[in-house]
Amino acid sequence: MDDAPALVVRGGYADWRRQALHALAAGWPPDAITWTEQANDAAGQMTLDHAAAEAGVAEPAPSHGAVPQVRISKDLAELLRDAALFRSSRRWAFLYRVLWRWQQGDRAVASAADEDGAQLNRMAKAVRRAKHDMIAYVRFHRRDGDAVPEYLSWYEPDHDVLAYAAGHFAKRMGTSSWCIGTPQGAALWDGRALHLTGTPPDADTMRAGARRDQIEPLWLVYYKSIFNPARLNETALQQRMPVRFWKGLPEGPLIPGMIAEARNGARRVGQTGTVGEMRGKPIAMDAGAAQPVRAAPTSLDQCRRCELWRHATQAVAGEGPDAARLMVIGEQPGDQEDLAGRAFAGPAGQVLDEALRRAGVPRDSLYLTNAVKHFKWIARGTRRMHKTPAQREVEACSHWLNQELSRVRPAVIVTLGATALNAVLGRGASLQQTLHQPVRVGDAWLLATWHPSYALRLQDDQARDDVRKAIADTLAQGWQLARSEETAAAGAVFDAGAKAIR
Ligand code: URA
Numbered sequence: 001m002d003d004a005p006a007l008v009v010r011g012g013y014a015d016w017r018r019q020a021l022h023a024l025a026a027g028w029p030p031d032a033i034t035w036t037e038q039a040n041d042a043a044g045q046m047t048l049d050h051a052a053a054e055a056g057v058a059e060p061a062p063s064h065g066a067v068p069q070v071r072i073s074k075d076l077a078e079l080l081r082d083a084a085l086f087r088s089s090r091r092w093a094f095l096y097r098v099l100w101r102w103q104q105g106d107r108a109v110a111s112a113a114d115e116d117g118a119q120l121n122r123m124a125k126a127v128r129r130a131k132h133d134m135i136a137y138v139r140f141h142r143r144d145g146d147a148v149p150e151y152l153s154w155y156e157p158d159h160d161v162l163a164y165a166a167g168h169f170a171k172r173m174g175t176s177s178w179c180i181g182t183p184q185g186a187a188l189w190d191g192r193a194l195h196l197t198g199t200p201p202d203a204d205t206m207r208a209g210a211r212r213d214q215i216e217p218l219w220l221v222y223y224k225s226i227f228n229p230a231r232l233n234e235t236a237l238q239q240r241m242p243v244r245f246w247k248g249l250p251e252g253p254l255i256p257g258m259i260a261e262a263r264n265g266a267r268r269v270g271q272t273g274t275v276g277e278m279r280g281k282p283i284a285m286d287a288g289a290a291q292p293v294r295a296a297p298t299s300l301d302q303c304r305r306c307e308l309w310r311h312a313t314q315a316v317a318g319e320g321p322d323a324a325r326l327m328v329i330g331e332q333p334g335d336q337e338d339l340a341g342r343a344f345a346g347p348a349g350q351v352l353d354e355a356l357r358r359a360g361v362p363r364d365s366l367y368l369t370n371a372v373k374h375f376k377w378i379a380r381g382t383r384r385m386h387k388t389p390a391q392r393e394v395e396a397c398s399h400w401l402n403q404e405l406s407r408v409r410p411a412v413i414v415t416l417g418a419t420a421l422n423a424v425l426g427r428g429a430s431l432q433q434t435l436h437q438p439v440r441v442g443d444a445w446l447l448a449t450w451h452p453s454y455a456l457r458l459q460d461d462q463a464r465d466d467v468r469k470a471i472a473d474t475l476a477q478g479w480q481l482a483r484s485e486e487t488a489a490a491g492a493v494f495d496a497g498a499k500a501i502r
Contacts, residue, residue: 006034009092012160013084016092020099024070030100035092039184039198070103076110082124085131085160094119130158134165137245140178149188151178154206155248162187163196170194181206223251229262300373306396308374308389313338318369318404325482326366327410328352328475329401331419331451335384338375343368344452351452352416355468359476367408371423372397386453394423411444412482414474417451436474438481445481449474 007023009016016035023033072080080095088094098116101109111117140151151173157165166180166187175191181201188195237259246252300315309315316333319342336346344352356363371394377384389397401423405413415421418431424446425439434448450467458464 006036007092009035009037012163013081016084016095020092020096021070023096024099024103030093030097033093033096035090035096037089037092070099072099072102073110076102079110079120079124082127083120085127085164086123087159088123091123094123127159127161131161131164133158133242133245134161135168137241137248138165138169138180139248139250140173149177149179149190151176152206153178153180154203155180155182157182157184160184166194166196179206219250220254224254224258227258229258229266232259232262234259300400303373303397303400305399306374306393308372308376308393311377312374314341315373316341316343316370316375317373317400318367319343320364320367320369320408322367322408324365324367324408325411326361326414326478327405327408327412328366328368328414328416328478329420329423330368330370330416332370332372332386332389333375334386334453335375335377338377338384343370347456348452351455351468351471355452355472355475358469358472359479361475361479367404367410369401369404371401371420373400389419391422391427394419398423409444410482412478413441413444413446414478415446415448416471417454420451421448436470436477438477445478447474447478447481 007019009019076098080098084091084095094116098109098120101116108114109116110120112121134155134157138153138155140153142151143149155165162180162182162185166189169178169180170189173189177189177191179186179188179201181203183200183203185196185198186201186206188197237255246255300317303309303315312333316337320327330344330348330352333343334346334348337343337349340346343349353363356366372389374397375384376387376389376393378387379385413424415424418429421429421431421434424441425434431448434446436447436449439446439448449471452471455464455467455471458467
């Protein structure tokens with residue numbers, strides 16, 4: 001065996017590789033060699049390909065004849081190239097030990113189960129992470145005027161990944177000139193070629209030059225605006241963007257404040273706002289099944305059985321004596337009823353009052369209520385326009401109508417319009433088929449007629465008068481039935497939605 005020398009690595013992986021192959025060829029075991037490294041101070045020019053090779057993108061071509069060859073697996077080659085960028089004074093000796101063992105036929109050296117293999121994998125992994133971080137966290141700042149290079153950046157990588165990242169940016173930033181300064185050296189792209197130097201530029205000058213540009217304030221406003229405190233996951237943030245990088249990022253100084261705000265309530269407010277803005281989608285299904293199991297509200301004012309309470313001024317309860325023999329049921333409060341808190345207080349109420357007069361029925365002797373107790377409306381300009389309640393809303397409100405029916409036990413029910421009819425007989429009852437003919441519901445009679453608003457909508461005078469008369473006739477018939485001896489007996493307990501008995 002020749003005398004084992006002290007080997008000096010001056011040019012990174014390529015230089016180590018050339019010397020290591022010679023050492024293997026000479027049969028020098030790892031313990032016999034001292035490896036040291038010397039920073040390559042001289043400013044050098046690299047082509048892009050060269051930078052990429054330094055970065056591990058391509059294997060440097062061996063100098064034919066002069067360098068002996070050793071066949072290694074592709075995986076091991078990649079591990080060696082990455083681990084060579086791990087910043088440690090012992091890296092070259094370690095890599096040579098790995099290569100030596102491989103050449104001796106000891107394939108376990110590339111495995112993570114082997115002590116050296118595990119160390120090699122750890123080093124390569126740390127370097128890959130550092131490469132990723134540098135690509136992700138380098139920020140270029142445009143310099144004022146015609147200054148060259150046009151862009152500056154300062155970055156402090158964990159390992160020797162400057163050449164790799166510089167190769168990456170050179171491929172992507174076209175002919176714009178830039179310089180990345182690090183504590184270990186700098187990379188300068190003049191628009192055509194990459195220059196790498198092991199001499200660190202003056203950090204303060206670089207940092208000052210790389211600090212602010214015209215775009216930065218815009219970026220900061222944008223960064224703040226896209227930050228959603230409700231979605232902040234601090235653990236994930238610190239894993240993906242470790243705190244040590246914040247100082248190099250223009251947005252870095254904002255982050256602690258934004259985290260503090262999120263912790264102190266902005267997260268909850270953000271969440272509430274987003275959830276509140278969701279419009280939701282009504283799902284057609286049986287209202288009973290859709291109701292969560294909960295105690296029934298004891299007061300109509302607190303009713304949340306459907307969504308109508310949200311936009312109504314108040315719930316409008318029925319009114320009249322509990323001993324009333326006649327119950328008249330409308331659809332739902334209108335605009336004026338919603339404000340006044342009384343059923344049939346507006347224009348439809350005037351039509352009803354007139355019909356009651358014609359029928360000779362004193363309003364205060366009957367029980368007057370609605371199938372739905374909250375006003376459902378849509379906005380038209382500044383007006384609230386009536387909107388017919390959905391069946392699920394009618395069913396949700398049947399809780400209150402059932403209570404009224406059970407309490408009052410009317411002998412006769414007059415329903416005004418289709419909604420009221422459906423509320424008592426159940427979905428699908430036909431107003432046309434039920435009009436003006438008494439229907440037995442439990443122990444009571446039900447008489448169906450038009451809704452007073454229908455008369456208000458009709459343009460034709462004759463048709464309007466016919467409807468008004470039909471309503472009055474039905475009320476008179478109901479009043480008569482209610483007072484007859486036959487129906488004066490105590491009423492049955494009703495259940496809105498019960499099947500009609502003809
Ligand atoms: N229409 C109804 O059905 N009920 C009222 O209370 C008012 C208008």
